[in-house]
Amino acid sequence: MHYNWDWGVFFHSTGIGSEIYLDWFVKGLGWTIALSLAGWVIALLLGTVLGVMRTLPGKVLPRIAAVYVEIFRNIPLLVQLFVWYFIVPDLLPEGLQTWFKQDLNPATSAFISVVLCLGLFTAARVCEQVRTGIQALPKGQTNAAYALGLRIPQIYKEVLLPQAFRIIIPPLTSEFLNIFKNSSVASLIGLMELLAQTKQTAEFTANLFEAFTLATIIYFVLNMGLMLFMRWVEKRVRVPGLIALGGK
Amino acid sequence: MISIKNVSKWYGDFQVLTDCTTEVSKGEVVVVCGPSGSGKSTLIKCVNGLEPFQSGDIIVDGISVGSPKTDLPKLRSRVGMVFQHFELFPHLSITDNLALAQIKVLGRKEDEAKKKGLALLDRVGLSAHAAKFPGQLSGGQQQRVAIARALAMDPIAMLFDEPTSALDPEMINEVLDVMVQLAHEGMTMMCVTHEMGFARKVANRVIFMDKGAIVEDANKDEFFGSPRSERAQAFLSKILQH
Amino acid sequence: MDFSSLVTAMPGLVSGMMLTLKLLVLAIVGGVALGTLLALARLSHNKLLSNLAGFYVNYFRSIPLLLVITWFYFVVPFIIGWLTGTNEPIGAFYSCLVAFMMFEAAYYCEIVRAGIQSISRGQVNAAYALGMTYSQTMRLVILPQAFRKMTPLLLQQSIILFQDTSLVYAVGLMDFLNSARSAGDIVGELHQFLLFAGLVYFIISFGASTLVKRLQKRLTV
Numbered sequence: 001m002h003y004n005w006d007w008g009v010f011f012h013s014t015g016i017g018s019e020i021y022l023d024w025f026v027k028g029l030g031w032t033i034a035l036s037l038a039g040w041v042i043a044l045l046l047g048t049v050l051g052v053m054r055t056l057p058g059k060v061l062p063r064i065a066a067v068y069v070e071i072f073r074n075i076p077l078l079v080q081l082f083v084w085y086f087i088v089p090d091l092l093p094e095g096l097q098t099w100f101k102q103d104l105n106p107a108t109s110a111f112i113s114v115v116l117c118l119g120l121f122t123a124a125r126v127c128e129q130v131r132t133g134i135q136a137l138p139k140g141q142t143n144a145a146y147a148l149g150l151r152i153p154q155i156y157k158e159v160l161l162p163q164a165f166r167i168i169i170p171p172l173t174s175e176f177l178n179i180f181k182n183s184s185v186a187s188l189i190g191l192m193e194l195l196a197q198t199k200q201t202a203e204f205t206a207n208l209f210e211a212f213t214l215a216t217i218i219y220f221v222l223n224m225g226l227m228l229f230m231r232w233v234e235k236r237v238r239v240p241g242l243i244a245l246g247g248k
Numbered sequence: 249m250i251s252i253k254n255v256s257k258w259y260g261d262f263q264v265l266t267d268c269t270t271e272v273s274k275g276e277v278v279v280v281c282g283p284s285g286s287g288k289s290t291l292i293k294c295v296n297g298l299e300p301f302q303s304g305d306i307i308v309d310g311i312s313v314g315s316p317k318t319d320l321p322k323l324r325s326r327v328g329m330v331f332q333h334f335e336l337f338p339h340l341s342i343t344d345n346l347a348l349a350q351i352k353v354l355g356r357k358e359d360e361a362k363k364k365g366l367a368l369l370d371r372v373g374l375s376a377h378a379a380k381f382p383g384q385l386s387g388g389q390q391q392r393v394a395i396a397r398a399l400a401m402d403p404i405a406m407l408f409d410e411p412t413s414a415l416d417p418e419m420i421n422e423v424l425d426v427m428v429q430l431a432h433e434g435m436t437m438m439c440v441t442h443e444m445g446f447a448r449k450v451a452n453r454v455i456f457m458d459k460g461a462i463v464e465d466a467n468k469d470e471f472f473g474s475p476r477s478e479r480a481q482a483f484l485s486k487i488l489q490h
Numbered sequence: 491m492d493f494s495s496l497v498t499a500m501p502g503l504v505s506g507m508m509l510t511l512k513l514l515v516l517a518i519v520g521g522v523a524l525g526t527l528l529a530l531a532r533l534s535h536n537k538l539l540s541n542l543a544g545f546y547v548n549y550f551r552s553i554p555l556l557l558v559i560t561w562f563y564f565v566v567p568f569i570i571g572w573l574t575g576t577n578e579p580i581g582a583f584y585s586c587l588v589a590f591m592m593f594e595a596a597y598y599c600e601i602v603r604a605g606i607q608s609i610s611r612g613q614v615n616a617a618y619a620l621g622m623t624y625s626q627t628m629r630l631v632i633l634p635q636a637f638r639k640m641t642p643l644l645l646q647q648s649i650i651l652f653q654d655t656s657l658v659y660a661v662g663l664m665d666f667l668n669s670a671r672s673a674g675d676i677v678g679e680l681h682q683f684l685l686f687a688g689l690v691y692f693i694i695s696f697g698a699s700t701l702v703k704r705l706q707k708r709l710t711v
Contacts, residue, residue, distance in 0.1 A: 003568065074695035076653035079667060079688045087681050143298050144335030144394075148349035148401065149325025158348055162339045181554035188556075188660055195557055202564060209568075212561040216553055223552030239339050241383025 009207040010214065021201050021211075028197030029218060035114055035183040035193060040176055042119025047126025052156055054131040065127060072124035078185055080121055085113040085189050107191060114186040122179045129171045133164030166237055173230040177223055194218065249274045249405055249436050250295060255304035257290065257460075264290050265301065266461040272405070277437045279447040282457035283483060288440045289332075291457065292407050295438065296320075296327045309404055325353045328398030332410040334390040336382035336397070342369065343378045346397050354401065361400070368396040372426050388419030395426055405436035412443060444487060448472060456480040496686060499673035506669025507690075510655050513587060513665065517655070518648050520591035525598025530628065532603055543599070550596035555589075556657050562589040563661040582661045590651065597647055605640035606632055642706040649698050653691060666690070 010022040053065035072080070089100050089109070100109050137160060145155040165172075187196035198215040202208035250272040257265040265287050272278045280288045293299040295306055297313045297320045306313040311323055336345050346365030350356045356364070369375050372392040374385075382390055391411055398406060408427065412420045424446050431437060431450035441447070447454055447468065454471040456464035456479070464471065464480045475481050496503075531543035550558070566585040570576075609632050617627040637644075656667040664672070667687050674683025 070696060071692070074653075074692045074699065075688050076656040076667065076691050078656045078659060079684065079691060082671070082684050083688065087684060090681065138333065138335070140331055140333050140335040141337065143293075144329075144331055144337075146298055146321075147296055147324055147327075147329035147331075147407075148397070149321045149323075149353040150349060151321045154352050158352060159337050163337075166339065177552070181552075184554040184556040185657075195554065195560065198557075199560060208561075208564045212557070212565070215557060216561075219553045219557065220549060224548075239383060240381045241338075241385075 003209070004207070005209070006205075006207055007210055009201075009205050009210050012205070014204065021205065024192075024197040024201055025194065025214060025218070028192060028194035031111075031186070031191060031193035032180070032183050032195075035111065035118065035186055035191075036176070036180040038115040039118030039122060039179050039183065042115065043122035043126050043175070043179060044172075046119065046123035048130050048161070050123060050127035051130025051134065052161075054127065055134045055160075056152075069124045069127055072121055077117070077121055077182055078188065081114065081117045081185050081189065084117040085110065088113070088116075110186065110189050110191040113189065114183065114191060117185075118179050118182055121182070122175055125175050125178075126172065129168045129175065130161075130164060132171075133168040134160050136167055137163055166234075166239065169230060169234045169237070173227065176230075177226060180222070180226075181219070249276075249309060250438065251307045252291070252295070253305050253307070255291070255294060255301050255306060257294065257299065257301040264460050265294070266459075267304070268457075268460075268462050269304075270455055270462060270465050272436060272438050274436055275434045276452045277431045277435075277439070277450050278453045278455060279451040280438065280440045280455045280457060281442060281444070281447070281483070281487075282463075286457040287460040288457045289409050290460075292409050292438060292440050295407055296324045296329060298329075321353070325349070325401055326404050328395075328401060328403035328406040330391070330394050330398055330406065330408045330411045332414050334382070334387070334394045334414075336390055336394055338382050340381070341378070342374070342380055342382065342385075342393055345382065345393065346400050349397070350400055365396070365400050368399050369393070371399075372396045373422075386419060387415045388422045391415065391419075391423045392426055395423075395430075399430075405438070406430065408437065408439040408441065410440050410442075412441065442487060444472075444484075456483065458483075495673075495677045495679055496682070499670075499677070499683070502669050502673050503666065506664055506666040509583070509664060510652075510666040513583070513590065513655050513658070514648070514652050516587055517590035517594060517651060520587070521594035521598050521651070522602075522644065524591060524595035526602050526633070528595055528599035529602035529606060532599065533606060547596045547599050550593050555593050555654055556660055558593045559586055559589045559657055559660055562586070582658070582663045586658045586661060586663060590655070594647070594651055598644065601640050601643045601647060602636065605636035605643075608639055609635050638709070642702050642709065645702045645705070646699065649695050649702070652698075653695060656691070 010025070011020050013019065014021055014024065050065040050068055053061045054069075056062060089097060092100060100112075104112075141159055141163070142155060145159045150158065183193060184195040186193045187199065190196070192200070194215060198211050202211040205211065252268055252270050255265055255268045256263065268287075268291055270278075280292065282288050290299055294301050295308065295313065297318075301314065304314070308323060308327060311318055313320075313323065336342075337348070340348060343362055343365055346369065347358065347361040350361035350364065351358055354361075366375060366378060369378055372395060374389055374392055374396075377385060377389065377393075382393070385393065395406075395411075411427070412423055415423065420443070424443060427437070427439070427446065428450050439446070439451075451468045454464075454466060454468055455462055456471070456475070456477070458479050463477050464475060466476070471480070472484070475484055528543045528546060531539045532547070534540050534543075562585045563582060566588055567580055570580055613631055613635070614627060617631040622630065655665060658665050659668045659671070662668070670683045670687035671680070674680040677683075
């Protein structure tokens with residue numbers, strides 16, 4: 001098989017206006033980052049609420065959160081995406097449905113579907129991390145907070161969550177990196193994020209090695225960069241004198 | 249001030265407290281002792297509702313702890329508690345540990361709460377450590393801060409749950425000194441402890457528990473002079489040897 | 491809900507599931523084997539070997555699986571062509587299989603490595619003291635113990651892999667999800683078929699992870 005290597009391919013014109021192929025990658029990366037961040041906001045908020053629910057006294061709220069986790073963890077991400085993209089819009093009330101399907105730019109409606117999908121999928125995983133973090137704290141902390149007269153919302157806000165979040169920074173970081181990588185499923189419903197742009201470049205130029213190599217490098221570098229950044233954050237928020245957790 | 253009436257408690261089928269009845273009057277210092285697993289920690293945690301109980305009732309300053317209508321957080325804010333493992337909040341500085349509940353529960357202004365916290369910190373001899381975090385203090389220092397944190401709420405009574413058992417021997421006295429001082433000032437105190445020296449010095453009464461029941465409830469002199477029950481005698485002879 | 495079209499489509503769905511399971515089993519076998527080799531390399535005293543394995547793991551863990559699947563789909567035929575000089579297309583199934591094996595090996599490697607490290611150093615010393623070689627020590631003493639400990643984690647990772655096999659949709663392979671989707675498309679009941687597929691995935695994953703949890707409890711007691 002014959003193959004024409006050309007690492008300069010990214011600076012070739014795409015034939016559309018004055019665009020070069022590198023512009024496609026930049027645009028794709030923009031979508032990837034937007035998807036990840038928007039999905040992460042949902043995942044972190046909902047996941048924290050669910051994680052707190054799982055640790056509350058009583059039966060009903062912990063059970064609801066547990067069922068949520070099992071459902072969203074045991075169905076493949078792609079199936080969930082199809083549900084959000086193909087099924088949920090059809091269930092919307094008439095007016096909203098027309099707006100979503102016709103008035104919205106197709107990229108925007110795909111974006112909304114993917115963000116909801118990623119956010120709700122990752123929330124189940126964040127929930128489990130938050131729960132683990134809270135349960136890792138000594139029971140005495142809750143008792144001490146109760147004994148001072150704090151109420152349950154105050155106990156979570158002032159005592160449990162600030163400690164739990166410090167413990168779970170590393171697993172939360174990898175969940176964020178997962179959402180970043182998982183956002184590539186958007187390419188399967190036609191959203192032109194990084195992977196879709198890569199595929200398109202490969203098909204247009206036939207320089208598929210170069211295109212995929214660049215995409216890989218972008219993912220790799222961003223991943224490593226984020227990991228190092230989060231390690232720095234972890235050090236920044238470390239509590240002086242606290243080596244391991246727990247009462248001495 | 250604190251009146252415990254026929255309190256019983258079960259974990260499933262296992263009975264941890266059996267028909268416990270006693271009284272702590274205003275200004276009184278009552279020491280609760282007994283072998284481990286005798287239910288003394290459970291009993292003291294029932295007083296501020298940290299442990300629920302199934303029968304009987306506890307009245308603190310006229311308010312029933314067992315009643316579902318009672319605003320437990322409000323009641324707890326008026327009763328100070330000190331724990332075996334200190335339970336300072338490790339993510340907050342000493343100052344913030346002292347101020348948190350004053351601000352969030354009592355609604356005090358931040359500077360007022362901090363001022364009060366610092367004054368109490370000074371009283372337990374730790375004002376130099378205000379800006380540190382709990383993990384940077386020794387066990388004895390942490391426990392003194394924990395006492396100051398409870399006092400900052402202006403409690404009507406203080407509960408101590410084995411406040412010195414997790415401490416290295418050389419740190420026990422610094423904590424006991426603070427407690428003795430508190431007793432002399434007339435604080436109503438209920439203390440679960442093995443420190444019989446402390447009991448001799450300041451207790452009005454001593455309660456001896458075994459297997460979830462109050463076996464002996466006597467004046468200090470009576471208890472140390474001539475304990476009535478055999479179990480208390482055995483316990484005393486064991487513990488006083490050390 | 492009308493189940494008659496589901497019944498009609500059943501043969502297609504079953505053959506889709508067979509493909510999914512075939513891919514899954516082969517990917518687990520290949521992935522665990524390669525992952526174990528990588529773990530041994532990572533733990534080796536040879537700096538170069540351990541760095542190479544470390545890079546492999548970091549590399550695959552920081553890129554999306556979907557990227558690997560797509561890339562391999564394009565690239566593997568080229569490489570095979572160069573290696574063998576023929577122009578035979580190998581098909582999406584094998585490119586996916588290679589992608590899954592290589593990708594999952596990075597994840598299995600970390601599990602195996604942690605498993606090996608959890609075996610006390612004393613066991614290695616004891617085996618060496620008996621005159622065993624490195625490979626005997628690993629094969630006869632360390633790995634059997636390590637695999638026992640990490641079975642639950644390996645199984646959990648394999649459940650994730652089971653769900654991830656649905657990504658072969660990207661290269662048009664007719665696995666279970668894709669069969670369901672296309673059957674649904676043909677009869678005009680996409681919703682029903684997608685929900686059915688989701689339900690099947692859920693039942694298998696949930697059932698398997700419940701069993702794994704039970705196994706885990708039994709192993710820790």
